[in-house]
Every structure is written in structure tokens, then in C-alpha cells.
């Protein structure tokens with residue numbers, strides 16, 4: 001099954017990826033408005049706001065996201081996201 005990644009910023013075309021793909025392996029500054037740093041869930045650079053079906057965050061991701069964007073249920077770390085369905089995503093206002 002293919003999953004479609006839409007961006008809140010319409011300047012970027014949606015990206016089609018297979019289910020199970022990790023965003024950090026397929027997205028970069030050339031095809032998305034998302035920024036990545038460590039890509040291992042430590043730096044917080046890739047904080048995003050995301051809508052759609054996603055696996056729940058790991059304990060580590062949950063803790064960092066809660067520190068960076070307290071109380072925001074749509075906040076996630078893009079580098080930790082594995083696709084299971086269509087999503088809409090964009091940089092989080094607290095990112096960077």
C-alpha cells in the first residue's frame with residue numbers, strides 16, 4: 001500500500017511512499033519543508049505538526065516532544081515517523 005505525505009505548505013508537492021517507509025530516509029530540503037538534524041530522535045530539529053494515522057511514539061520520542069511542545073497532541077519527531085497511512089505534515093512552530 002502506498003502512503004501519501006502532504007505538506008501544510010502547498011509549495012511542496014505531496015510525496016508517495018510505501019507503507020513502513022521512514023520519513024527521514026525519503027524527505028529532505030529538496031522535496032519537503034522539513035528540516036532534519038541528527039535523524040536519531042535526539043536533537044529535536046525535526047519537530048513537526050502532523051495529522052493522520054501514525055504508530056504511537058516511543059517513550060523517548062514522547063519525552064522529547066513533551067519537552068519541546070508541551071501538551072500538543074499533533075507534535076511528533078519527523079525522523080521517528082514510520083508511515084502506515086496518509087499524513088499531513090509541516091514544521092512545528094516551536095521547531096528550530
Ligand code: FES
Pocket residue numbers: 035036037038039040041042043044045046047077078079080
Ligand atoms: S532530526 Fe534530530 S530529533 Fe529528529
